[in-house]
Amino acid sequence: MSKVSARFIISAAKPDEFPAEGSPEIAVVGRSNVGKSSLINALVGTAIARTSRTPGRTRLINWFEILHKYPFQLVDLPGYGYAEVNKATRDSWRPLIESYLATRKSLAGVLLLVDIRRGIQDEELDFVPWLEQKQTPFVVALTKSDKLPKNKRMLEVSKVKKDLGLRRDPLPVSAQDNDGIDAVWRAVLGLAEAKSG
Ligand SMILES: Nc1nc2c(ncn2[C@@H]2O[C@H](COP(=O)(O)OP(=O)(O)O)[C@@H](O)[C@H]2O)c(=O)[nH]1
Ligand SMILES: [Mg+2]
16 A cells, blocks of 8 residues: 555643544544554554554544545544553543543544454443444454464454454454555545545
């Protein structure tokens, strides 16, 4: 896939720092360390989002503008539910994530990431019905697919599809070797264009 024109817009640590609502936003959501920032970088073909080996580092929401036929924004949310971050810190992030997802009118959809080796946990089981109830379109991608041999990936795809009660297969993807990036990009464009269109 060719490089996409993208630029960092702003970070917010609290709701009153959110930028004015504009073009459609696709929120990238998932546990800390699942590969949100790496996937954003792989999708746009440039290292615009900061990645980290140390889980639980990002406490901010970051907006990236994508210049496309239908301009839209990718929004890198802080990771939820990381066990090694103490409970007080985790609880302090929750309102930020929830207020963004619950109130943002320009939210066009959610790209929900699940580590292909870990499968779904309570947070995803809670989150998917919440999105469905709000009628927020979402796509599920299984990250770090390079860490599983090809013959094991489809088993995880079926398992996550069944566990979350999805109609479509989740998309296995690797930000490391770019496998599956095109399919995730098309799914993201689909969410953005549905809102623009
Ligand atoms: N093998 C592999 N490692 C990945 C992949 N995506 C992310 N990582 C690694 O996982 C760690 C966390 O990635 P990051 O994008 O910062 O996760 P975030 O906390 O969800 O934003 C980093 O060490 C990345 O290099 C991938 O597709 N394959
Ligand atoms: Mg990150």
